[in-house]
Amino acid sequence: MRRIRPTAAVIGLVAAAGILTIAAPAAAHGFTSVVYADVTAQGGTVVSELKLEYDLLIVSAADAEDDDSLFDDGTYAFEAQDAQLQVQALEDHIDSVAAYVTAGFTAAVGGEVCPARLDDELEMTLAEGVPYVRLTVVSDCAPTNDGHVITSTLFGDDEGYVRDTKAVVTYDLDLQHGSAALDAQHPSFDTEQTGWERFWSFFALGAEHLLTGIDHILFLLALIVGSRRLREIVLAATSFTIAHSVTFILAAVGVVSVPAVVVEPIIALSIAVVAAWYLLRLGRKREHVDDLSRRSGPLGLDRSGWLRLAVVFVFGLVHGLGFAAALGIDQPWSWTLLWSLLVFNLGIEAVQIGIILAVFPLLVLLRRKAPKTGMWVAGIVAAGVTAAGLYWFVERLLGA
Structure with missing residues (x-):
């Protein structure tokens, strides 16, 4: 496969501008509270x-x-x-x-x-x-x-x-x-x-939080475009889920406390880093991005794959702190509280799985039917997500 032509770079900049158009008002307030x-x-x-x-x-x-x-x-x-x-x-x-x-x-x-x-x-x-x-x-x-x-x-x-x-x-x-x-x-x-009323209210709250959280959605898109096989996206999503679930529960019950002025810029930076990871890998490879012949090691991941998984896990810990801040529960530990937290997290996971099932198969199909176009589309999305992440990172740092 040839290197990305200048046309792809131009399209990537256009995509970045489009995502920034979404990112700018989303970073400010005015949609929900x-x-x-x-x-x-x-x-x-x-x-x-x-x-x-x-x-x-x-x-x-x-x-x-x-x-x-x-x-x-x-x-x-x-x-x-x-x-x-x-x-x-x-x-x-x-x-x-x-x-x-x-x-x-x-x-x-x-x-x-x-x-x-x-x-x-x-x-x-x-x-x-x-x-x-x-x-x-x-x-x-x-x-x-x-x-x-x-x-x-x-x-x-x-x-x-x-x-x-x-x-x-x-x-x-x-x-x-x-x-x-x-x-x-x-x-x-x-x-x-009733218990069912409480269950549904927190499940819906978790689902809606992810659906309306453009930063978390873009992080998930960065994971999707950076994964070349189902195994990769499953491992990345699992790593992210385990990490954010741990810190989400610990922060919600008051065991861990990190100021939002620290958490929010790191969340933005995580979006840029995970998306840029794919762009860097794309720039280094002259052959098929989907060529898996160079993979080795446990679970079919090479050193770069395991490093990416570790980075996703670390950033997942930070995203969990953001989820906890959104829920805003501040009460002593109880089994009722744990139940509410788990249901909220279940709502988040349901939407996360839905997005993966909707986007990843389309990307895989495009890569197989039209590899060159698939590479361009993934690169465009990654470029736009990287730009949005960097935009939020600078904005949140300046606003801290």
């Missing part, structure tokens, strides 16, 4: 500690309460990337913030919404590298033996700023403890929810 909530009973009250995305809270509360000065002050603080200014902007307009939050996150007993107020203490934090504000809603509920209904309509589709907002709720209430995932179709849950 996650609300994190930890709900507990304290005496005769229900205490809900919330983590809300700062920029969305500013625009949503300002719009809902017709408070233009909140928008101006909050936007200035957000663009200045100053946590103290951000807290000050919220405190200066606490009535508007409280009205929006207490209306959008409620606890109810017997069909009646409990009167709620906002605690005075506010704190800035990060979730997946995005500024979040931590605040507390205190709901005064009457004693009950029938359980509580928790509802979240924060950052709804009708506001027009984001879509498909999820609320990940952990709770210790009514002698029940566990987790729930809420969305626009299912904005509420009862503390007496």
Whole structure:
């Protein structure tokens, strides 16, 4: 097989530009958001500690309460990337913030919404590298033996700023403890929810997280185009799955904690490295990329193959930390918690397998029927993914 001609390089640059067009808005916000909530009973009250995305809270509360000065002050603080200014902007307009939050996150007993107020203490934090504000809603509920209904309509589709907002709720209430995932179709849950309801909510949350996580999808595409046989993609996917499952569970239960400012740039770098690996190998070989005659060693992998597998495993450990940050569960270890984590991870794996089954056979067929075209297509995809990974890496470093 001849070396890639200049035409292929030009096409690769076009593909890179196309993927960067997707990457740029995806790296910023504006598509979806996650609300994190930890709900507990304290005496005769229900205490809900919330983590809300700062920029969305500013625009949503300002719009809902017709408070233009909140928008101006909050936007200035957000663009200045100053946590103290951000807290000050919220405190200066606490009535508007409280009205929006207490209306959008409620606890109810017997069909009646409990009167709620906002605690005075506010704190800035990060979730997946995005500024979040931590605040507390205190709901005064009457004693009950029938359980509580928790509802979240924060950052709804009708506001027009984001879509498909999820609320990940952990709770210790009514002698029940566990987790729930809420969305626009299912904005509420009862503390007496069934096991099947909990299973489906976390399975769907895991699946949707991977489907909407363009960075994780591009990493998977880099693995696919860099694999020449089914054995290679199976080993690479298995290595990635084992690695991210380990760190995902350890981070979610609080055993491991790594700041998002470290995790997010490395995730971006992993995309570029794995995709560029294929491009480097492609540039060194003058013969068929699919020629397996030079393979040797256990499982049919040569030294380069095993090195690639080790790199995928290491980066998989980092991706697991990113998955854990997306889930946002922060509660003591329990079997219920482990069950929720495993189901969330199962949703991720289902989508991952689906993407491999959809893309890899097409790539193999193309390589066999038209080897030259197949090489160009794989190279174009790898070039675009590499460019996107490098773009995110620089952006996340500068934003850290």
